[in-house]
Amino acid sequence: MNINRWYAVLSAEEIKYKKPLLKRRFGEEILFFRQKDKTIVALDNKCPHRGASLAHGELTEQNEIACPFHAIRFNQEGKATAIPANGLSAEVPKNMCVKSWPVQEAHGFIWLWYGEALEHYPPVPWFENLPDTMPYRESTHLWNCHYTRCIENQLDFAHVPIVHKKTIGRGNKTVIDMPMLEKNERGFLTKTDFHQDTGQVVDHKKHPAHDFSRFHLEFVWPNIWQNYLYNKARAVLAFSPIDEHHTLIYMRYYHEIPLFGSIVRHFGLQFSQKILQEDHDVVMTQRPDKSDYHMGEILLPQESPIILYRKGREEQQLY
Ligand code: FES
Numbered sequence: 001m002n003i004n005r006w007y008a009v010l011s012a013e014e015i016k017y018k019k020p021l022l023k024r025r026f027g028e029e030i031l032f033f034r035q036k037d038k039t040i041v042a043l044d045n046k047c048p049h050r051g052a053s054l055a056h057g058e059l060t061e062q063n064e065i066a067c068p069f070h071a072i073r074f075n076q077e078g079k080a081t082a083i084p085a086n087g088l089s090a091e092v093p094k095n096m097c098v099k100s101w102p103v104q105e106a107h108g109f110i111w112l113w114y115g116e117a118l119e120h121y122p123p124v125p126w127f128e129n130l131p132d133t134m135p136y137r138e139s140t141h142l143w144n145c146h147y148t149r150c151i152e153n154q155l156d157f158a159h160v161p162i163v164h165k166k167t168i169g170r171g172n173k174t175v176i177d178m179p180m181l182e183k184n185e186r187g188f189l190t191k192t193d194f195h196q197d198t199g200q201v202v203d204h205k206k207h208p209a210h211d212f213s214r215f216h217l218e219f220v221w222p223n224i225w226q227n228y229l230y231n232k233a234r235a236v237l238a239f240s241p242i243d244e245h246h247t248l249i250y251m252r253y254y255h256e257i258p259l260f261g262s263i264v265r266h267f268g269l270q271f272s273q274k275i276l277q278e279d280h281d282v283v284m285t286q287r288p289d290k291s292d293y294h295m296g297e298i299l300l301p302q303e304s305p306i307i308l309y310r311k312g313r314e315e316q317q318l319y
């Protein structure tokens with residue numbers, strides 16, 4: 001079984017009409033382009049004829065990409081439609097084709113279906129409580145590790161008072177309750193409380209109740225996460241897998257506020273970048289740079305969100 005999922009792979013703004021865009025995702029060189037009707041195409045960049053890069057070719061009026069070497073044209077399904085050397089009217093052999101991936105645009109991201117071809121695809125995953133109308137500011141961050149390590153870092157509570165002791169983890173509250181976890185069909189919500197160490201011992205059997213209508217974290221399979229700050233403000237991360245050792249993180253700071261919104265979003269994003277940099281510096285030291293459910297790390301009971309993530313990733317055979 002390998003059904004798999006829609007993965008957020010690019011920011012929609014990156015793909016402009018008539019400008020083929022070459023990106024490495026899932027360890028493959030993928031050529032993206034936008035057609036006249038605004039739909040997006042994703043093709044394997046390597047020409048099946050003699051291996052030239054289709055990204056260096058030209059987009060035709062018919063929304064096809066013509067290879068820069070011998071101008072064989074490929075349509076949105078990756079099928080060759082014409083081989084100039086044979087005469088444009090000549091029939092094209094069926095095996096002259098490149099792999100294509102289903103792609104779609106939603107919520108300001110480009111989503112690529114990485115998995116089995118299906119007759120009907122499910123809708124792209126998204127946070128139920130984050131409306132597309134909420135304005136945001138976005139930045140990108142390249143991390144030299146597998147996307148699993150990036151995601152887990154955002155589900156890791158125990159690092160907050162340590163790694164972020166001068167920012168969001170101020171106050172030396174190093175003792176952590178068992179987190180509350182609430183699964184839904186998209187992913188899960190989680191939250192915990194932090195306390196100063198006054199000699200108490202955490203009871204790992206006790207799961208204090210938390211209120212998810214306020215500050216909490218949400219993870220949505222397979223690669224998006226939000227920090228729900230309050231109704232009108234969120235930090236969102238999309239972890240786009242470049243290959244086994246690289247991830248491009250798309251970070252957004254959403255804030256809806258009547259006055260000075262763009263300034264608030266500017267500083268909100270700047271602060272989020274500072275936090276992410278603190279995370280980056282320690283995650284880069286983790287070995288191996290990819291995580292798995294069965295990998296021999298000795299996790300703490302409070303790391304139940306990470307365990308849930310690892311288990312779910314294995315069950316769903318995600319990238
Ligand atoms: S290598 Fe692409 S058409 Fe020849």
Ligand SMILES: [Fe+2]
Nearest residue numbers: 153160163279
């Ligand atoms: Fe962090």
